[in-house]
Amino acid sequence: MSTERSSPIDEKGHTEFQEVVPEQEPSGGLLSGWARKDHSDFFNEALQKYGDGHDLDPVREKKLLRRIDYIILPQLAICYFFYYVDKTTLSYAAIFGIKTDLALDGDKYSWLSSVFYFGWLVWAMPSNLLMQRSPAGTYLAINIFFWGVFLMAQAGAKDFKDMVIFRIISGAAESIADPAFMLITSMWYTRAEQPSRISIWYAANGIGVAGGGLIGYGIGHIQGALASWRYEFIVVGAVCAFWAICLLVFLPNSLATSRWFTRDDRMFLVARVAKNQTGIENRKIKWDHVTDFFTDIKSYMFFLLGLVANIPNGGISNFSTLIIKGLGFDTFHTSLLGIPQGVLVVIWIGAGAILNGRLPNNSRTIVCMLFMVPTICGCLGFLLAPHDAYVGRLICFYLTGSYQASFVLALSLITSNVGGQTKKQLTSAIIWMGACIGNVAGPFFFRSEQGPSYPLGIGAMLVSNCIELLIFVAFRFVFVMENRKRDKAAAAAEVGDQKVPSENATAFADLTDRQNINFRYVY
Numbered sequence: 001m002s003t004e005r006s007s008p009i010d011e012k013g014h015t016e017f018q019e020v021v022p023e024q025e026p027s028g029g030l031l032s033g034w035a036r037k038d039h040s041d042f043f044n045e046a047l048q049k050y051g052d053g054h055d056l057d058p059v060r061e062k063k064l065l066r067r068i069d070y071i072i073l074p075q076l077a078i079c080y081f082f083y084y085v086d087k088t089t090l091s092y093a094a095i096f097g098i099k100t101d102l103a104l105d106g107d108k109y110s111w112l113s114s115v116f117y118f119g120w121l122v123w124a125m126p127s128n129l130l131m132q133r134s135p136a137g138t139y140l141a142i143n144i145f146f147w148g149v150f151l152m153a154q155a156g157a158k159d160f161k162d163m164v165i166f167r168i169i170s171g172a173a174e175s176i177a178d179p180a181f182m183l184i185t186s187m188w189y190t191r192a193e194q195p196s197r198i199s200i201w202y203a204a205n206g207i208g209v210a211g212g213g214l215i216g217y218g219i220g221h222i223q224g225a226l227a228s229w230r231y232e233f234i235v236v237g238a239v240c241a242f243w244a245i246c247l248l249v250f251l252p253n254s255l256a257t258s259r260w261f262t263r264d265d266r267m268f269l270v271a272r273v274a275k276n277q278t279g280i281e282n283r284k285i286k287w288d289h290v291t292d293f294f295t296d297i298k299s300y301m302f303f304l305l306g307l308v309a310n311i312p313n314g315g316i317s318n319f320s321t322l323i324i325k326g327l328g329f330d331t332f333h334t335s336l337l338g339i340p341q342g343v344l345v346v347i348w349i350g351a352g353a354i355l356n357g358r359l360p361n362n363s364r365t366i367v368c369m370l371f372m373v374p375t376i377c378g379c380l381g382f383l384l385a386p387h388d389a390y391v392g393r394l395i396c397f398y399l400t401g402s403y404q405a406s407f408v409l410a411l412s413l414i415t416s417n418v419g420g421q422t423k424k425q426l427t428s429a430i431i432w433m434g435a436c437i438g439n440v441a442g443p444f445f446f447r448s449e450q451g452p453s454y455p456l457g458i459g460a461m462l463v464s465n466c467i468e469l470l471i472f473v474a475f476r477f478v479f480v481m482e483n484r485k486r487d488k489a490a491a492a493a494e495v496g497d498q499k500v501p502s503e504n505a506t507a508f509a510d511l512t513d514r515q516n517i518n519f520r521y522v523y
Helices: 040-050 058-095 108-132 136-156 160-174 177-188 194-202 204-219 228-250 263-276 287-294 297-325 331-358 364-370 372-384 390-417 421-445 455-495 503-507
Strands: none
Touching (some): 058 108, 058 204, 058 228, 058 263, 108 136, 108 160, 108 421, 136 177, 177 194, 177 263, 177 390, 177 421, 194 204, 204 228, 204 331, 287 421, 297 331, 297 390, 297 455, 331 390, 364 390, 364 455, 372 390, 390 421, 390 455, 421 455
């Protein structure tokens, strides 16, 4: 690979050419026995054979892409389905007696909704860095297995204290799920393909909402030795643990080592994603990436986005059944009315992905803004509609789910726009840390004395949605300005005595987006 060095693009070091040399694998370390091996030689060989991926055989590429879709997406989608069923388990347990059996008076139920994210918040950053040092698929599967085990353990809770402990541990085990899905997506797909693929696995949370309604309805009819709500945790947890074993067997750890493809196919696929300029994998934690992460304003914008996007989620996930029941429906009809809510989430996310695919390049943030409009209108309608307009208020409540489409496309802004493995892991962690805080805070806006209309909770959703819309405007502005700065710097380098490295030289050099002169943001 090239070892040319150029001067920094600007005096602040926002984008700095770095010497491009193959990564050397360190020896020893905490997870050296099972950590991912260094595949730089394989990546270099792939680039030498197939170039930078711009002139690959489109027929072969389409065939291999279809196979990737069949292998990767169903596994992530099914996992995400259970992931969101887990989120609604406590909500359905609430209408099947957990509040009475565990004496969850006052704000105790809200605390159970929130403490789950305490474990997630504490363990998110360490877990992401551990995943960088580990086989991604294996690490994800192990965490999901323990998540299922601790979910089953919640069925044995005898009081509020027991439930708090189990939910904190469950949150810690689940903290790697979303970042792992994003890492795997960025590893296998080009930047243009990532929004639609993230939409596919993320849409499974809508299926999870609908499935949670069916599961809640079915389990609620169990007449066994235990209370109905305890079977909720046992059944869902057992299936999650079983699926973790399936992931351990079938989910590839790396594009370079997957047994689902021949060696030549793997080299072809490596070359295919070289044009992303975000790298595929690197097990070494780089401290200059850490510095880049903390000095990049976009890191804090992603944190704020995760926060405001999940204040509504924290409320809806845990209070949707109570809101719907408060509109005059009985317990079992409330369970069934969760189904259209989930179906609409799938429709919103699918519509966002389709619209983004139909519009010109760099339309993602515009689509994000558009899908914030229905949720804002839904919140306003729910707050302003007459109290006895039950059907109208139910429809408005269903409209509030459109923000999911915006958040999905926002996740693709990370997978597509953050370069360097360490920085990528930290950025994935920080948006979900913001999401944790939002999910912790969200339920406390839904005050028990304000049920079933919860005006403060719906009002908090409205304010959060408006802030989220403004964040998408800010992201678009920042990305446009950064690209213009890159274009000017590259042009200045070409007319001077500096030489811009080739795309092959920077594709897998594990440079951050601000260090890589060949990187351009998509928005």
